[in-house]
Amino acid sequence: MDYFQGKPCLVENFEEEFGALAGRAYLDHAGATLYSRSQLATVHAALGRHLYGNPHTRSLASRHSTDAVDQARFRLLQHFNTSGDDYAVVFTSGATAALALLADAFQFGGDAAAPGSFVYLQESHTSVLGVRGRLAGRPVTVSALAPAAAAAAFSAAAADQQSDDTRRGLFAFPALCNFSGRKYPLEWVTQARRGALDGLTAGRRLRGRGHVAGCRWYCLLDAAGHVGTNDLDLSRAQPDFVCLSFYKMFGYPTGLGALLVHRRAQHTLQKAYFGGGTVQVSLAGEDFHVARSELHERLEDGTLPFLAIAAVTHGLDTVRRLAGPMKAVSAHVFGLAQYTYRHLSALRHSNGSPVVRIYSDTEYDDIETQGGIISFNLLRPDGAFFGSTEVEKFAGVYDIDLRTGCFCNPGACQRFLGLSTETVKEHFQAGHVCGDETDLIDGRPTGAVRASFGYMSRRADADRLLLMRAASSAAGAAGGGGGQQVEPSGGRLVAPASGVRDQGAPLAMQNGPSARPAAAEVGPRLTEVVVFPVKSCAGFSVPWWPLGPRGLLYDRHWMVVAAGGSALTQKRQPSLCRVRPEVSLHTGRLLLHADGFGSVAVPLAPDPALSVTSLTLCESRVCGDRVGGLDCGDAAADWLSQVLDLEGVRLVRQNPASARSSKVNGSSGLLSLSNESPYVLVSRSSVAALRSAMQERGVDDGVSEAELTDRFRANLVVAGLPPYEEERMELVTLGDTTLRMLGDCSRCQMICVDQATGERSREPLLTLSAARGRRMPFGVHLVIGFEMVDSS
Known part of the structure; x- marks a missing residue:
């Protein structure tokens, strides 16, 4: 059956509600769905109308919060076609926290001779797998059940279990597989509760002696990936426990989820820790306390995130208003x-x-x-x-x-x-x-x-x-199934002897920046040196440049950071290319220029009064590398905010006292490159070869070799080599300075940013993939150390 009737979108006023999506295709709703403008407006309007206080306080402001939380519980159960008579709603920080709470509180009973049992579908989320860790040392067997084994176990009719409740089994499975999108039968809930898993030996035993006949089985449904786009009718399928996260349902708020507990199973939960608000009485001088009677009151430690919970009702209303019922x-x-x-x-x-x-x-x-x-x-x-x-x-x-x-x-x-x-x-x-x-x-x-x-x-x-x-x-x-690959040959690239003369001396070019000799000229030579003072901003070509203790003096010495402290690059903010830094050695200043915005100056020497700030270098999924930086003051920050049209951005320089910045190789004494500033070398002949490939594909749009070279943001540009020959080198000698080849540069969409306008296109990335293969290599990293850090 063809379910797609040709309607382009369920949301009729899409542009108004999701204007932030203009020009983008968002296809990660299983990761997090999106909030709408009217949803946020409704939330903010409610916050403006009422005064919300701590629910544990007895006041009018507290009453508003309590009412909002109670309303959210009611509406959530209504959304799932059930009520408080059958289910209790326990708010958590998300589905993962709900699973952790259940793992701690569920009482399996039994002992070493006759343990309880935890069985989970093998194709479960990592957060379900994590339950195993909370069961270590407890009398519980743990088993993973393959989908085929589960289907076989549940295909046979099972009589209502007669086991007593002294030993318990817990079966966990997702309503929807977040890898393949497969929906697992919710009938498994009933079959599991009837004891279909008793005595099962087809599962992969991870701990203990396998399943024990005689368990009373309870069922945990991981609905986090299901409820954002599917109806869950809890009047029909009635799992004992359901975990979910609200950002997967309607985008906002994040950091909030729930554990739904069927009333028949609430007696299985006993939590050791108790926080504020969960007890009727407790003593400080004696180990004595009495928990509250309502399940959610016993399990919700401390003050609830009541403002976030109040937004749940508006999220449910928004989905219904914009998209209709969940079946639609x-x-x-x-x-x-x-x-x-x-x-x-x-x-x-x-x-x-x-x-x-x-x-x-x-x-x-x-x-x-x-x-x-x-x-x-x-x-x-x-x-x-x-x-x-x-x-x-x-x-x-x-x-x-x-x-x-x-x-x-x-x-x-x-x-x-x-x-x-x-x-x-x-x-x-x-x-x-x-x-x-x-x-x-x-x-x-x-x-x-x-x-x-x-x-x-x-x-x-x-x-x-x-x-x-x-x-x-x-x-x-x-690309011919992998593109052009080059194997190392151990050769050397030698620059003119008039290059680096001694420690701290200028790095000279054989030709000026505008000479740009053809790639076919004989003999490898250095033709251009480019310094990038501010990470991911424009560079400037120089006929010579002094060497500092970390290499090219002041190269990538500054960076622009967002309000949260993360470094900005052109991947995220293409307009950075409009910022044209220039280091003036004779005046001791860094000058920042941008058309239409004048200039701003920053001293090259760090001001002792500059505040130290902690920065996060987080430009990929691997985050957490912390470096210390020195904030360069309000004048530079205000200027950058205007040029980039971003609030809260700051200009930050390397902190000489930073432990990470001090990783300098001093063995050569000539050119010690810091881990923050690996150099990129690009061959002009490689650029010419790529441009020819673009012309053959009819996608060059008249881009010149000089413009194309700029997109690869190389510190060193060489001529006189066959295309991609630089990748065969192991060492590069510039005068009497020798640099190691760390490896080729794997390129990303940043090379698609026109460095003159900031406009993005799809080239030359697609042609580079066609010409070079999956890693899209172009140019090489030069470094004396052995760590490679993004040089964008």
Whole structure:
């Protein structure tokens, strides 16, 4: 059945409600769905109308908060077609916190001779797997159940269990697989409660002696990935416990979720810790306390996030108002997934081989078994895989937000990708961890690409994904199944002897910046030196430049940071290219220029009065590297805010006292490069070869070699080498300074930013993929140390 009726979007006033999506295709609703403008306006209006106080206080402001929280509990249960007579709502910080609470509080009973049992579907979220850790040392067997084994166990009719309640089993499974979008039968709830898992031996035993007959079984439904786009009728399927997060349902608020507890199962929960508001009485000088009678009062420690909870009601109202009932949302997202699946499945390379490998247990033909998620990997004409990191780069130039990896579902990832437990462990021992950019090992993918739809998704979003797939598959075909690869040869690139003369002396060029000799000229030579004083802003060419203790003096010595302290780059803020820094050595100032905004000056020497701030270098999924910086004052900050049209940005310089900044290799005495400033070398002949490839594809748009070179933001530009020959080098000698080749530069969508205008396009990234293969290498990193840090 074709569920997609051609309606482009459920939200009629889409542009008004989701204006922030202008020009983008957001396809990560399984990660987090989006909030609407009217939703936030309603929340803010309510906050302005009433005064909300601590619910534990007895006052009018407290009453407003208590009423808002009670209303949210009522509306949430109403949304799931049940009531407080059957379920209690326990607010938590999210689905993960709900699982942790349940793991701590659920009483399995039994003892070492006759333990309780925890069984979970193998294709569960990592947060469900984490329950195992809370059970360590308790008399509980732990087993993982494969979907096929679960289907077999639940296909047989089970009589109502007669076991007493002294030993308990807990079965956990997701309503929807966040990897493949498969919907698991909610009838499993009834079958599990009837004892269908008693004596089961097909599960993978992880701890204990397997399942014990005689358990009374309870069921935990992980509904976090399900309820954002599907109806959950708790009057029909009645799991004992349900966990969910609200940001997956309606985007706002984040950091809030709930554990729904069926009244028949609330006696199984006993929590050791008690916080403020959960007791009727407690003594400080004696170990004595009495918990409150209502379940949510016993389990909700401390003061609830009452303002966030008040927003839940407005979120539920918004979805109903903009999209209609959840059945309509479910049909819409399934229709988009079905539409995408059918078109992706039909894509073929010119040799007839498929363009994608889709990971699914269904044919996307039944809304009862499939949700609005589609996971896949792209294939080259010879059947080799594209790396998911490369696909992320394609998505970036097409303004598509999607997710890659295993999506915190290692069981599903292993099954669909054919990764054995031993293989995963080998990958880990080789250095691959969750969230890194190691997307292929021995040609096999370590993760997948996921597109997921929400109630505000449009057919245009799916069409853009299909367009990107067609372009990337064309790039893969042109790349010849991996692109041009160059093996190291151990050669040397030698600059003129008039280069570096002694420690601290200028680094000279054989030719001036404007000479730009042709790549065909004989003999490798350094033709241009470019200094980038402010990270990700424009550079300036110089005929010579002094060496400091860390290399090129003042190169990437400053950065622009957002209000939260994270470094800004052109990946996020292309308008940074409008900022043209210039270091004036004779006046001792850093000058920042921008057309139409004049200039601002900052002293080169750090002002002792500058405040030290803690910065987060967080430009990818691997975050947490902290460095100390010196704030450069309000004048520079105000100027940057105007130029970039961003509030709260600051200019920060390296702090000489920072431990990380002091990592300097002093062995050579000539050119010691800091970890913050790896240098990039680009060959002019490589630029010419890439431009020729763009011309052959008809996508060069008249871009000159000089303009193309600027996009690669190289510190050193050389001539006189065959294309990509620089990647064969191991050492570079500039005068009597020798630099090590750390490796090639894997490029991203930042090279698609026109450095003169800040406008973004899809080139030269697509051509680079076609010419060079999956990592899209261009240029090389030079460093004396062995760490590589992004030099954008």
